[in-house]
Amino acid sequence: MNARPEAANLPIRLTNYRAPAWRVEHVELDFELGTDTTEVAAKLLLRRDPAQNEPLRLDGEQLELLSIALDGQPLPATAYRQIDGGLEVDGARDGSVLETRVRVHPAANTALEGLYLSGSREAGFLLTQCEAQGFRHITWFPDRPDVQSTYTVTLRADRAHFPVLLAGGNPDGAGELDGGRHWARFVDPHPRPSYLFALVAGRLEKIERDYRTADGRDVQLKIWAEADAIERCHYAMDALERSMRWDEQAYGRNYDLDVFHVVATHDFNMGAMENKGLNIFNAKCLLADPDSSTDDEYRRVEAVIAHEYFHNWSGNRVTCRDWFQLSLKEGFTVFREQSFSADMNSAPLKRIEDVSLLRRAQFPEDAGPLAHPVRPAEYREINNFYTATVYEKGAELVRMLAGKLGAAGFRRGTDLYFARNDGRAATIEDFLAALGEANGVDLTPYLAWYGQAGTPRLKAHGTYDAARREYVLTLSQHTTPGHDQPHRQPLPIPVKLALFGSDGRMLPLHMDDQTAGTEAVTVLTEAEQHFVFRDLAERPIPSLLRGFSAPVILECDYTPAELALLLTHDPDGFNRWEAGQQLALRAHDALRDGMGSQAVAAWCDALAALFDDANLDAALLADLLSPPGEIELAERESVVDPARIHALRQQLQQRLATRIGPDKLETRYRALAAQSTAALDAASQAHRRLKQRVLQLLALLDPTGACDHAAVQYRDAHGMTDRLGALAVLARHDAARSAEPLAHFRARYANDPLALDKWFTLQAQLPGEGALARVQALEADPAFTLKNPNRARALLSAFASGNPTGFHRVDGAGYRLYIERLLALDTLNPQIAARLATAFNGWQRLEPQRREAAHAALVALAAHDKLSRNLAEIVGNMLK
Ligand code: 0A1
Numbered sequence: 001m002n003a004r005p006e007a008a009n010l011p012i013r014l015t016n017y018r019a020p021a022w023r024v025e026h027v028e029l030d031f032e033l034g035t036d037t038t039e040v041a042a043k044l045l046l047r048r049d050p051a052q053n054e055p056l057r058l059d060g061e062q063l064e065l066l067s068i069a070l071d072g073q074p075l076p077a078t079a080y081r082q083i084d085g086g087l088e089v090d091g092a093r094d095g096s097v098l099e100t101r102v103r104v105h106p107a108a109n110t111a112l113e114g115l116y117l118s119g120s121r122e123a124g125f126l127l128t129q130c131e132a133q134g135f136r137h138i139t140w141f142p143d144r145p146d147v148q149s150t151y152t153v154t155l156r157a158d159r160a161h162f163p164v165l166l167a168g169g170n171p172d173g174a175g176e177l178d179g180g181r182h183w184a185r186f187v188d189p190h191p192r193p194s195y196l197f198a199l200v201a202g203r204l205e206k207i208e209r210d211y212r213t214a215d216g217r218d219v220q221l222k223i224w225a226e227a228d229a230i231e232r233c234h235y236a237m238d239a240l241e242r243s244m245r246w247d248e249q250a251y252g253r254n255y256d257l258d259v260f261h262v263v264a265t266h267d268f269n270m271g272a273m274e275n276k277g278l279n280i281f282n283a284k285c286l287l288a289d290p291d292s293s294t295d296d297e298y299r300r301v302e303a304v305i306a307h308e309y310f311h312n313w314s315g316n317r318v319t320c321r322d323w324f325q326l327s328l329k330e331g332f333t334v335f336r337e338q339s340f341s342a343d344m345n346s347a348p349l350k351r352i353e354d355v356s357l358l359r360r361a362q363f364p365e366d367a368g369p370l371a372h373p374v375r376p377a378e379y380r381e382i383n384n385f386y387t388a389t390v391y392e393k394g395a396e397l398v399r400m401l402a403g404k405l406g407a408a409g410f411r412r413g414t415d416l417y418f419a420r421n422d423g424r425a426a427t428i429e430d431f432l433a434a435l436g437e438a439n440g441v442d443l444t445p446y447l448a449w450y451g452q453a454g455t456p457r458l459k460a461h462g463t464y465d466a467a468r469r470e471y472v473l474t475l476s477q478h479t480t481p482g483h484d485q486p487h488r489q490p491l492p493i494p495v496k497l498a499l500f501g502s503d504g505r506m507l508p509l510h511m512d513d514q515t516a517g518t519e520a521v522t523v524l525t526e527a528e529q530h531f532v533f534r535d536l537a538e539r540p541i542p543s544l545l546r547g548f549s550a551p552v553i554l555e556c557d558y559t560p561a562e563l564a565l566l567l568t569h570d571p572d573g574f575n576r577w578e579a580g581q582q583l584a585l586r587a588h589d590a591l592r593d594g595m596g597s598q599a600v601a602a603w604c605d606a607l608a609a610l611f612d613d614a615n616l617d618a619a620l621l622a623d624l625l626s627p628p629g630e631i632e633l634a635e636r637e638s639v640v641d642p643a644r645i646h647a648l649r650q651q652l653q654q655r656l657a658t659r660i661g662p663d664k665l666e667t668r669y670r671a672l673a674a675q676s677t678a679a680l681d682a683a684s685q686a687h688r689r690l691k692q693r694v695l696q697l698l699a700l701l702d703p704t705g706a707c708d709h710a711a712v713q714y715r716d717a718h719g720m721t722d723r724l725g726a727l728a729v730l731a732r733h734d735a736a737r738s739a740e741p742l743a744h745f746r747a748r749y750a751n752d753p754l755a756l757d758k759w760f761t762l763q764a765q766l767p768g769e770g771a772l773a774r775v776q777a778l779e780a781d782p783a784f785t786l787k788n789p790n791r792a793r794a795l796l797s798a799f800a801s802g803n804p805t806g807f808h809r810v811d812g813a814g815y816r817l818y819i820e821r822l823l824a825l826d827t828l829n830p831q832i833a834a835r836l837a838t839a840f841n842g843w844q845r846l847e848p849q850r851r852e853a854a855h856a857a858l859v860a861l862a863a864h865d866k867l868s869r870n871l872a873e874i875v876g877n878m879l880k
């Protein structure tokens, strides 16, 4: 048998894809569940591809093989071989039935992949995580997404320990067994890949709701959680019902089983998982109540519930042919989730949130050593490719396609995509083909976006010819080459635009002898193109890339006055905010370069005027009052000094606060504080957001006064948003005064892991060199553990990825501590270790002293010989 690339630690390449030689038509699984050992019997009905002559090979890792039989006959040891995480079996034919029995050890599984224990041995429950390749930790199987099978799953377990038994599919019987044991069976008639398999067994409570789909199916919705958390599941249930209705209306997609289970666990590597009929959630993305969840967390729960539910079509009914196509399901589902959230809340605010995330997480990834295309060409460890590029940039690509086709055309396209690929394992090409064919357009030029890494820079330059009354807009594009590709090709870049007159009104667009109303989309397809606008009585101010119509970095030679005009007049809420961000960047650059105060004044004056605008949405104002964050600022520098970036940003905000003035800030804070309620409606959330922002600005002028407010706000808080916000202001501006409320918070939420995570994070993110000692002290807290991914992230990831001045100490002590922790984590949970290691992204652009220290730390890490494949790939790429 050839060495398997994973085992030999060779890259796996898209170009090496071969259709499976063997498929499994139907699987019967029988589990004898136990916390320490579980036995799994599998019966696979095999189908052979007559065109291929490969022997039968199955995947399996850490399985103890107890028995094996083919077509009813036990196999002699000479008839099968276990090599490199594979099992090769002789003598199988088309239609053969292979039966295996294996033993696995859930309680010893700290990687949280396959079957594992959540919580304590006494009170915990068992569950599975199979994406991407966890199923091979449960049984021998061709563990690849293009092998789709129907499933019959029988669970047997001790009733006292495991009163609830769940698997994906429709229930098909349950009953008692001898010795206090019981059983339950589930049948899933929809063929699906192994990564969507799930089971849950343990002591769980539920809430239920009946739902009738638009096409008339009665579905029982059940959300399960441990007893102390079940009352915090109601918001998720409401969000689930909204998601199901929305998908029926927006995409014509109905749910397709009689039950839909959702389960919450505190032990989970990611946000949540869309297992067929049995979604499993990190409790962080499911539980919500006003006392322990912030407004942002409520929105996150709604979005993740929707995301996992939407996967039932974009992922489960139509799945991915191979893992290179991951964005086929993830990019599309993120786009669907974003559209849903925009419909449920505010569309411009949602767009601002999504673009901010893209800039903070994806742009840096795309510009650093971990850059990869939305459809990568190769990987060593697939779990390292659940990235901002695959998810967030992937969603931007779908958004461009949707924009190009228009709402009705996009719906025609997705209808065709779902109809044509239902029950199939599809590719990105299948997606583009269906969208294109349904609309009679060729979308293949967009394929280039999927195969090329890097963020394009879009340059825009306008010239106005008064005599001809013409404005010529020159657009050009450039993407920095990377390891993956020495030459970048031009991409189709849709630029949604409008032109403004000096009075702030939108001008009619006359292009190519046509009138296009006041907004148009021009598509740049070449390296450079000119677009001519006629009949213009004055030099217009262009509003470009409206709604962020393409995931690019726009460079346009605006004057501060032009940006200020857009900031006050652009009816496109996103571009309005964007004009403010650009203006803030001008102000930042002026401060940095000691270039006088004109740009700073332009930004501050514009915002001071908006601060007085009673008609402006409070949440939008809060966002407008926030300049780009430190990570975004660092992305613009060729040499990065995190301490200097932090100081400059503080200075910038101080200038803004001074310009608005302490009295106005104080008055606004008091007015907002007086209206505080626990309500969750959009207006109440917006008020809280603005109040927090105003308090932060006030604290830059008058720390003592702001801390007085914060102390009262902490004491009287109606909910977590206000409580945590107040605590953060106190901790940042008056360490001594924050000690008592921090201790109070610690005690109050001692039994609420999600709230306690926030307590760790808040402190890990306090800026400055003292952060390292603080993190070490927090590690000594009895509640700290590396074994729980949420807790490890709450402290360590918050420090390394969310506290630039703390992590990037000049002496390198932050890096040294961090790699020690990565090594410890790697022996427990390689997926989490690898993810946390991405905090080093961007190290090559640090100023020399820090760069040296980071390099030394990474080299020391790479020198360890027992790194997991996950961590080794990330560290290796960092050092490439
Ligand atoms: N498909 C899930 C994400 C996910 C991926 C991997 C996991 O385990 C390694 C878990 C979840 C989603 O997009 O929500």
Ligand code: ZN
Residues within 6 Å of the ligand: 307, 311, 329, 330, 333
């Ligand atoms: Zn997803």
